[in-house]
Structure formats: C-alpha cells, structure tokens
Amino acid sequence: MMVNSPKDELRARGLRITRPRVAVLDVLGEHPHATVDLIAEAVRAKLGRISKQAVYDVLAACVDAGLVRRIEPAGSPALFETRTGDNHHHLVCRDCRVTTDVDCATDARPCLTPSDDAGYALDEAEVVFWGLCPSCQLKQQSHPSEKRSFV
Numbered sequence: 001m002m003v004n005s006p007k008d009e010l011r012a013r014g015l016r017i018t019r020p021r022v023a024v025l026d027v028l029g030e031h032p033h034a035t036v037d038l039i040a041e042a043v044r045a046k047l048g049r050i051s052k053q054a055v056y057d058v059l060a061a062c063v064d065a066g067l068v069r070r071i072e073p074a075g076s077p078a079l080f081e082t083r084t085g086d087n088h089h090h091l092v093c094r095d096c097r098v099t100t101d102v103d104c105a106t107d108a109r110p111c112l113t114p115s116d117d118a119g120y121a122l123d124e125a126e127v128v129f130w131g132l133c134p135s136c137q138l139k140q141q142s143h144p145s146e147k148r149s150f151v
C-alpha cells in the first residue's frame with residue numbers, strides 16, 4: 001500500500017510529477033487491481049479527456065519505477081495496483097473475477113521452491129489462488145440450478 005501521497009511517491013522514485021500520473025495513482029489508491037479501462041474512465045472523470053494510450057504510458061512508467069505492480073491472472077486483462085515490493089499474492093474468483101490481496105505465508109522470496117530450479121537464480125514466485133469468492137458461493141447456494149461448469 002502506498003503510504004505517501006502520489007506526489008511524494010513520484011518524487012521519491014525520480015519521476016516527473018504530472019497531472020495524469022497523480023490522477024492514475026489516485027485512482028489506483030481507490031481501486032486496487034483496476035483494469036486499464038477502469039483507470040482510464042476514472043482518470044477522465046478527474047481530468048477530462050485523456051487517451052487510453054496516455055494511461056498506458058503512465059502505467060508503464062510507474063511499473064518501470066516500481067511504483068505500480070501489474071498482475072495478469074490467466075484469462076483476465078492486466079490488473080494494476082500500488083501495493084508493490086511486498087511479495088503478496090492474489091485470490092481470484094473464477095466467476096466474478098474479483099481479486100483479493102493475500103499476504104505471503106512466508107517471508108522469504110521466492111516463497112515456493114520448484115522441484116528443480118534448472119540452474120536459474122530465482123527471485124520470485126507469483127501465486128494466484130483460484131476459487132469462488134464468498135458472494136459467488138452464496139449465489140450458487142441460492143440458485144443451485146445455475147451452477148456453472150468452469151471447463
């Protein structure tokens with residue numbers, strides 16, 4: 001989670017402070033795991049017109065600087081968040097795609113050890129836990145006939 005204001009974070013990482021950058025970071029503070037579409041829409045509500053490409057450019061600069069993390073669960077568009085550098089993982093609902101942060105169960109990186117590292121110097125294991133979120137479980141219980149198969 002970003003503790004400082006977007007302006008302070010940008011300054012600390014040596015990035016120029018621009019209105020689109022501050023707006024994108026503000027939006028991500030309010031909507032962790034946001035898609036580019038959602039970010040662009042919310043930034044437009046704050047600043048007026050801004051192209052999706054401009055939003056992409058801001059996100060790319062922030063990802064490069066370590067201010068923003070990009071995750072891409074299989075079958076989902078890329079999701080962006082400002083919680084970086086803490087090796088946390090994600091729970092993703094197969095049905096509604098809601099995404100929830102979960103702290104890593106160990107402190108060490110990578111937190112999983114492969115059966116064979118094949119000589120790689122490993123520094124990260126990215127884990128996505130798939131399942132049904134609590135509200136989708138409730139929905140299934142109340143409408144069992146609508147049970148979906150996920151194949």
Ligand SMILES: [Zn+2]
Pocket residue numbers: 093094095096097098132133134135136
């Ligand atoms: Zn769900």
Ligand SMILES: [Zn+2]
Pocket residue numbers: 032033081083088089090100101
């Ligand atoms: Zn996260």
